Amino acid sequence: MGWVVLVLTYSLFRWRAGRDAVIGAVIVAVAVAVIVGRNSLGLGETIAATALLLFTAALGASIRYRGTARQQLVEQAKLQEREQLA
Numbered sequence: 001m002g003w004v005v006l007v008l009t010y011s012l013f014r015w016r017a018g019r020d021a022v023i024g025a026v027i028v029a030v031a032v033a034v035i036v037g038r039n040s041l042g043l044g045e046t047i048a049a050t051a052l053l054l055f056t057a058a059l060g061a062s063i064r065y066r067g068t069a070r071q072q073l074v075e076q077a078k079l080q081e082r083e084q085l086a
Helices: 002-015 019-039 043-085
Strands: none
Touching: 002 019, 002 043, 019 043
16 A cells, blocks of 8 residues: 555656645645554654655656756747747
């Protein structure tokens, strides 16, 4: 079940933004709390799980940002090419 939370977190921060991301983050936090409470993990395992979850969220957000930046560079190059042709 834990890997589902990681995939959800990555997908959430990769494809959604704003209010959807906040709502999804709350749902993920509740799911993590249930998993941690149910499995009665130790402090070290809880910290490691939280770090892995944050890493997954950061990875999704950074890939989203990189894709957006690349798209903006492509648009800028198209505009410059049109300007040169005109």
